[in-house]
Amino acid sequence: MKNNQLFNGSLIFFAFIIGSLIFSAMTHKSKGYKENNRQILSEMEGNAYMMQYLELSEHLKEGKNDIVFVDLRDSVSYKNGHIKSAVNMPFEMFSQKGKIKILRNEEKEKVLYSDSQSEAALALLFFKSVGVENIRYLPGNFDVIYNNIIVQANPSYFFYNDEKAKWDYKKQMGGATSKSAANMPQSEVKVKVKGGC
Numbered sequence: 001m002k003n004n005q006l007f008n009g010s011l012i013f014f015a016f017i018i019g020s021l022i023f024s025a026m027t028h029k030s031k032g033y034k035e036n037n038r039q040i041l042s043e044m045e046g047n048a049y050m051m052q053y054l055e056l057s058e059h060l061k062e063g064k065n066d067i068v069f070v071d072l073r074d075s076v077s078y079k080n081g082h083i084k085s086a087v088n089m090p091f092e093m094f095s096q097k098g099k100i101k102i103l104r105n106e107e108k109e110k111v112l113y114s115d116s117q118s119e120a121a122l123a124l125l126f127f128k129s130v131g132v133e134n135i136r137y138l139p140g141n142f143d144v145i146y147n148n149i150i151v152q153a154n155p156s157y158f159f160y161n162d163e164k165a166k167w168d169y170k171k172q173m174g175g176a177t178s179k180s181a182a183n184m185p186q187s188e189v190k191v192k193v194k195g196g197c
Helices: 002-027 037-044 053-062 075-080 091-095 097-105 117-129 142-150
Strands: 067-071 109-113 135-137
Touching (some): 053 142, 117 135
Parallel strands (some): 067 109
């Protein structure tokens, strides 16, 4: 008798859970990822999402207000210096739905920057995957931006990219890795030495 009651109770419990899941799936809109990693990676490899310092320099000179700069550094670093009119959104705050919604609803172009190019690129990948459009990032770190663009424009930095050799986006996103020196077959070169005393 006890086994029958236990079986019936378990059956009712699981039927309730399955019914709840079906009801939830039918009534709620999915707010999942908008683009998959493969799509975003193929676009990132062409540097379509990188704002060059030349463009930043021209933008700052003209004093336009058509870009929202997003500073991904902590609030202390932000207070010590930032791009004029930049909003502070530390990397740790991305899990807050309100922050994503603000960027998703913003119609102006959004440009991310941080203390490292890799952090800005990761933030861009995250925002693109949750449906934030019209977004790019600045290469390098804020010190390079500040010293070579904001203080005084240095033309030798207009097409700067300090982490191109260090950062493998495909590897970070779980895709096929790009060819690097570590992955390429190595051959040993033997050189005959002539001479003597």
